[in-house]
Structure formats: C-alpha cells, structure tokens
Amino acid sequence: MTNKSKYIYPLISLLLLFLLSNGCAVEKKIEFQDLKGSWINSMNDYFQIQDTSSKFGNSNYVGHYGNVVNIYLELYGDTLSFQNSYYSSETNFEKLYVEKFDFKILSLSDTFLTIKPISEHSKKLFEYRDTIKLIKQIYAVDTSIHFEKIKFHTTHCYGHCPIYHLEIDSSGNVRLHREMAYHEIKEGKYEVDSTAIGYYQGKLDQNTLSELVSAIQTCNLNTLEFDGADCCDGSIQTIIIYYNGRRKFLQSMFPPRMANRLIMKLLEISEKKDLKKIDEKFQIEK
Incomplete structure (x- = not known):
C-alpha cells in the first residue's frame, strides 16, 4: 500500500460513514407539548396553543393585529393546522364548512418558533408574508418599560361578574374596592357575597409584584390597543397604566x-384573601 493510499482509504471510510449516518438520521419529532403556550412578536401576531381535543372549544387562537380566530388545532408532523368549522344558513345549516389555517414549522426551540403560512386562509390572514417569527410570550420581556402605577376596573354583566376597582403602584401597594362580589353556593349557581364587598388595602409580596411586572412587560404595551367595544352583555374591562x-x-x-x-x-x-378590609372609602381613577 502506498503512502497516498494509506490516507485516502480512511478518508473515504469517514465520508461514507458521514453520508450513511446523515442519510439514516431521523429528524426529531415535534411534540405538541413543546408548542403549548402563547407565542407573539413585535407585529402583534398572536398564537395560543393549548389543546387538540375540542373541535368547537376556545383553547386555540391565531391572528394578526387583533384579527384572532377561535379554532380547533391539529398537529400533522411538522404542520400546524388551525381549523375553523361552521354551518351556514346558505345551506340550511346542513353542510359543515372547514377553513384551514395551515402553517409549516420551520424551527422550534423553548423560546422561538418560526412558521410559514402554507394554506390560502393562513396566507391571506397574514397578508402573504413568507415566514412568521415568534417568541414565547413569557420570554418576550421589554425591559425598557418601567411601570409606575396601574388601575383596573371591571363592570357588571348579564350574569354574575364581580365589579372591581383596583390600584397598584410600583412598590406593590394595593387599594381595592370590591363593589360587587359573588360566591358559588353549588355548581353553576352563585349568590352575592356581601362579606366580600367593601374597601381594601395591602401590599403585594415580592413574587406577586414580579409576576405583575412580567405581565406588563410581555404584552407589547407600547403598541397594545383595546377596541373600546361595549356592545353586548359582558363585563367591560379598563386598564389605566402609568409607565x-x-x-x-x-x-x-x-x-x-x-x-x-x-x-x-x-x-x-383583585380576589386575594390577604388584603385588609378598611372603613375608609376612596375613588380610583376611571
């Protein structure tokens, strides 16, 4: 064997081993558990992935600039298929229509998800963008947001919605007026909880305050908008935030x-049990 052959044969063997191992390599299977959670980006795209069990539930959402669709989800290999099923009066409610919002998963980690719209409905919803890059919401922290004070109000509804007026400052000091409260006396049946109605004050523990700050810093606050809707019989929610x-x-x-x-x-x-009830009455900015 020549000196030249002595080096060539091992190189060929290594090359064959590399090609064989890559040819036989099996891509890591995408597990639904790895996708669960809320995924967002700076363009206010929003994906909420919760389950694949309910065809008509409200566990999964996909949308762009608030145009969020409440739909069923299936995972086929590397494809996410959000499906909006409905019946139409045009066919006398006899035919089931299914709109598929399909996305090919290009990459996935604990923090980031990159997908490509591949069905006509998904392409149209996202204005024919080629790819959508997302980050899991809990990691999308905007540390430039310095929270000073937040105020939160809820209103009555056609049902048993509590009415809260809440104020929290950056030190965790809390003022709360529970204008209306309910408790469940048996499954599905509620009555007014007069003992919970009143004025409260207290201070958040550091863990709860940190969780609040995290929620504030991961909601795209600078571009976040509410539509002002008050059309129906639900509770109106108001947030006034100083930052x-x-x-x-x-x-x-x-x-x-x-x-x-x-x-x-x-x-x-607003539902914490360790706030102190006080006699002093106060108004919280609306």
Whole structure:
C-alpha cells in the first residue's frame, strides 16, 4: 500500500460513514407539548396553543393585529393546522364548512418558533408574508418599560361578574374596592357575597409584584390597543397604566388576547384573601 493510499482509504471510510449516518438520521419529532403556550412578536401576531381535543372549544387562537380566530388545532408532523368549522344558513345549516389555517414549522426551540403560512386562509390572514417569527410570550420581556402605577376596573354583566376597582403602584401597594362580589353556593349557581364587598388595602409580596411586572412587560404595551367595544352583555374591562412618564388608557368588553396574561394577574390580585378590609372609602381613577 502506498503512502497516498494509506490516507485516502480512511478518508473515504469517514465520508461514507458521514453520508450513511446523515442519510439514516431521523429528524426529531415535534411534540405538541413543546408548542403549548402563547407565542407573539413585535407585529402583534398572536398564537395560543393549548389543546387538540375540542373541535368547537376556545383553547386555540391565531391572528394578526387583533384579527384572532377561535379554532380547533391539529398537529400533522411538522404542520400546524388551525381549523375553523361552521354551518351556514346558505345551506340550511346542513353542510359543515372547514377553513384551514395551515402553517409549516420551520424551527422550534423553548423560546422561538418560526412558521410559514402554507394554506390560502393562513396566507391571506397574514397578508402573504413568507415566514412568521415568534417568541414565547413569557420570554418576550421589554425591559425598557418601567411601570409606575396601574388601575383596573371591571363592570357588571348579564350574569354574575364581580365589579372591581383596583390600584397598584410600583412598590406593590394595593387599594381595592370590591363593589360587587359573588360566591358559588353549588355548581353553576352563585349568590352575592356581601362579606366580600367593601374597601381594601395591602401590599403585594415580592413574587406577586414580579409576576405583575412580567405581565406588563410581555404584552407589547407600547403598541397594545383595546377596541373600546361595549356592545353586548359582558363585563367591560379598563386598564389605566402609568409607565415611562406616560399614561395609557385601554378599555373593551373584548380585550385582545395579547393582554390575557396581564388581565388574569389583575383579576387574581383583585380576589386575594390577604388584603385588609378598611372603613375608609376612596375613588380610583376611571
């Protein structure tokens, strides 16, 4: 064997091994669990992925600039298929129509998701953009937002919606007026909880305050808008937030999903049991 052959054969063997191993490599299977959560970007695109079990539930959302569709979701290999099913009076409610918003998953990590619209409905919804790059909402932190004070109001509805007036400052000091409160006396049946109605004050623990700040910094606050809707019989939710020396007013019966995390945290604080009930009455800015 020549010296030249001595080097060529091992190189050929390594090359064959590389080609064989790559040819036989199996791509990592995309698991639904890895996709669960809310995904957003600076263009206010919003994807909420929760389950694949309910064909007519409201667990999954996909939209752009508030144009969010409430739909069923299936995962086919590397394709996300959001499906909007409905019946129409044009066919006497006998034919089921299915609109498919399909997206090919190009890349996925714990933090980032890149997808490509591949069905006509998804292309149209996202204005024929080639790709959509998203970040999991809990990681989309805008540290330039310096929260000073937030005020939160809910109104009555046709049902048993509590009426809250809440104020929290950057130190975690809380003032709360529970104008109306209910408790469940048996499954699906509520009555007024007169003991919970009244004025309260307290201070958030550091963990809860940090969670509130996180919710404020991950909702695209600078571009967040509510549509002012008050058309129907739901509770109107109002947020007045002071940050970075400015005041922002948001109000709607149907707030955008982008604000869900913040609203859920404000409702949670409004229902805290460790706030102190006081005799002093006060008004919170509306």
